[in-house]
Amino acid sequence: MRRLAGVAKRYGRNNYVLDGVELTIEPGNVVGVVGPNGSGKSTLLRIVAGLARPSRGTVTGDPVTGYVPDRFPGAQRLTALAYLVHMGRISGLSTAQARARGGAWLERLALAGGPDTPLRELSKGNAQKVGLAQALLAEPRLLVLDEPFSGLDESAHGVLGEVLAELSAREAGVVFTGHSAGRTRAHATTTLRLAAGSLRALEPESDATAVVVLTGAATDGWQTEPDVLSAVERSGAVELTVLARRCDEILLLALRRGCSVRHVDRRE
Numbered sequence: 001m002r003r004l005a006g007v008a009k010r011y012g013r014n015n016y017v018l019d020g021v022e023l024t025i026e027p028g029n030v031v032g033v034v035g036p037n038g039s040g041k042s043t044l045l046r047i048v049a050g051l052a053r054p055s056r057g058t059v060t061g062d063p064v065t066g067y068v069p070d071r072f073p074g075a076q077r078l079t080a081l082a083y084l085v086h087m088g089r090i091s092g093l094s095t096a097q098a099r100a101r102g103g104a105w106l107e108r109l110a111l112a113g114g115p116d117t118p119l120r121e122l123s124k125g126n127a128q129k130v131g132l133a134q135a136l137l138a139e140p141r142l143l144v145l146d147e148p149f150s151g152l153d154e155s156a157h158g159v160l161g162e163v164l165a166e167l168s169a170r171e172a173g174v175v176f177t178g179h180s181a182g183r184t185r186a187h188a189t190t191t192l193r194l195a196a197g198s199l200r201a202l203e204p205e206s207d208a209t210a211v212v213v214l215t216g217a218a219t220d221g222w223q224t225e226p227d228v229l230s231a232v233e234r235s236g237a238v239e240l241t242v243l244a245r246r247c248d249e250i251l252l253l254a255l256r257r258g259c260s261v262r263h264v265d266r267r268e
């Protein structure tokens with residue numbers, strides 16, 4: 001239903017964020033993509049959803065698509081339900097249909113304050129619920145969700161898990177991103193890691209990552225180091241996300257390069 005072949009993306013003259021992405025989404029697939037901050041997950045999803053064009057490569061297939069961004073534009077006067085009716089009308093529903101479907105989704109997602117809460121009064125998690133309801137209104141064949149589990153409470157996690165399974169059972173496709181390999185794997189039929197611009201299968205033994213914070217280092221020499229998934233500068237230090245099984249070797253390399261290790265944090 002959607003296929004990305006040889007997809008690359010760069011912003012202006014910056015380095016390529018994506019390079020050589022191959023991704024096929026078949027009916028019923030729920031594809032989970034994990035990757036560290038800045039690895040290009042949101043960029044990938046905007047291309048999957050058809051909201052951004054790749055710099056190179058092709059995107060084929062044109063299913064009815066719903067998209068849930070990581071940050072919902074909530075600073076509007078409209079109430080949650082009025083917003084959904086408006087968005088439903090834009091995607092071709094009648095007012096009555098949009099009101100019924102929007103209201104049903106808000107009830108199922110247990111929107112705090114109810115359907116008449118103004119968008120600008122919603123918390124991040126509740127705004128995300130409205131974003132999810134909006135993407136589901138037009139019964140998409142492909143649903144694209146950017147870090148959907150990050151702001152939601154536990155009961156909404158449960159509902160979202162059910163929704164993904166229902167879409168899959170109805171032969172729709174889903175692509176979503178996450179930070180936790182465990183949670184992503186729990187909801188996906190296929191779990192992939194985005195690193196160094198391309199997608200790879202997430203192997204069980206390679207799940208674990210560690211964060212290594214170095215001082216006296218530059219990002220340059222690290223970005224191309226094998227199994228360093230990302231290298232970013234933060235507050236005068238360099239923060240590396242590395243495969244945990246390579247952590248000791250990378251620490252040794254850092255010390256040999258004259259860096260100091262400020263912090264090491266093993267993650268899932």
Ligand SMILES: Nc1ncnc2c1ncn2[C@@H]1O[C@H](COP(=O)(O)OP(=O)(O)OP(=O)(O)O)[C@@H](O)[C@H]1O
Pocket residue numbers: 011017035036037038039040041042043044070
């Ligand atoms: N519109 C843009 N213009 C210029 N650079 C951009 C733009 N959007 C993203 N980038 C850059 O592309 C890289 C990947 O960003 P992206 O938001 O896709 O990553 P991400 O994996 O979703 O990150 P996070 O997990 O922090 O949300 C980053 O270096 C970011 O600064």
